[in-house]
Amino acid sequence: MGAASRRLAVLELVSIVAVLLISSPAAAAELSVDFHAASCPQLESIVRSSVQAALQQEIALAAGLLRIFFHDCFPQGCDASVYLRGGSNSEQGMGPNLTLQPRALQLVEDIRAKVHAACGPTVSCADISALATRDAVVVSGGPSYAVPLGQKDSLAPASLDLVGDLPGPGTSRVQDLIDLFASRGLRDAADLVALSGGHTVGRTRCAFFDDRARRQDDTFSKKLALNCTKDPNRLQNLDVITPDAFDNAYYIALIHNQGVFTSDMALIKDRITAPIVRQFATDKAAFFTQFAKSMVKLSNVPRTDRNVGEIRRSCFRTNSQSLVDFATSDEEGFAASA
Incomplete structure (x- = not known):
């Protein structure tokens, strides 16, 4: 041959093989x-x-x-x-x-x-x-x-x-985020706030929060700008209180205007999401309960290919x-x- x-x-x-896999009853x-x-x-x-x-x-x-x-x-x-x-x-x-x-x-x-x-x-x-x-x-x-x-x-x-x-870190209108999440079946504003709480762990580079740093509209953003001027390639903790622990400190930081992304800070400034941020900041159990629910909902976002x-x-x-x-x-x- x-x-x-x-x-x-x-x-x-x-x-x-492809036909067999696609036509399988379990598909x-x-x-x-x-x-x-x-x-x-x-x-x-x-x-x-x-x-x-x-x-x-x-x-x-x-x-x-x-x-x-x-x-x-x-x-x-x-x-x-x-x-x-x-x-x-x-x-x-x-x-x-x-x-x-x-x-x-x-x-x-x-x-x-x-x-x-x-x-x-x-x-x-x-x-x-x-x-x-x-x-x-x-x-x-x-x-x-x-x-x-x-x-x-x-x-x-x-x-x-x-x-x-995918929602970007520079999004400033919370209603845009709420509408975007709703289009995936995440229709509760608490889904947006809880899933944003994933930022309680992780780091990012200056380019992703450059818009917030350039505004320098509060003490923390001025600090971000200064740090990035010294080292543009530095890694910035998204949770400035307990960066390696999955907890509710991210929300505590937001209340003190210490959110890194523009989209983070938008949550504490919006009339719909600000009360949820404050609740999660004072009640870690409430955050954990909602985060678990929202992750299950995220797992069930409808497949465009029907699985x-x-x-x-x-x-x-x-x-x-x-x-x-x-x-x-x-x-x-x-x-x-x-």
Whole structure:
């Protein structure tokens, strides 16, 4: 068989596999917290132990996982599309995702390899990302919550238009944010305020809060401007009180005008969201309860593909991409030995 014939045969196999995966009765299955109870009973323990070990080495991974999860779920539902690499339409090459944390992305892929080694390819990268994010919140001191499972991995990235819907740190009108969140089923203003509380962990660079620093309209913004003048590449804590702990100090900082992003400060200045900020600042339990509810709602953002997809053998490429890559390398091997 010639090289061209071999490649055609593999590409035909790719098409057959894709059809089988898409037409599987399980492809559009309902989500449930015990979706993998029979197929991978050790799933949650594998994810939990992996996240605990990783965060003991680098606590910043918690913020990385949270941001990746939000950036994956908000555009078109939780489908691990943000993990896909390669090609001109990769979400990782789009503006809002250029600074996603590579080590957090790799952690989810490493956990996938462990899960598949133990259970076979039964759990999606989307489900592993959701569990890893929940466990990172818990390890950092935050609340636990039941994660709806059964998501399939997408067959393609989200469009630039959908990724462009991700809320930016420079947004100053809270109503715009409320409307944007409502378009994803997050219709309660408390969802916006609670999910913004993910900023209780994490750091950012000066470019992302340059608008706030340049205004210098309060003592804290003047300090931000001075620090960035000294070192434009410095990392700024988003929670200036307890930057590595998942707690309600982010809201306490907002009350004292110490929010880093313009979108953070907008929450304490708006008549709808300011009372919620004040409640969370004085009642950590109320924040934790709402954050858990809002994360579950985020996990259930409607999928534009109606949860039709696959279980990827690598989080960074679709299974058809992997087979084509294999076919190409196999053909090159035959050519080299000819």
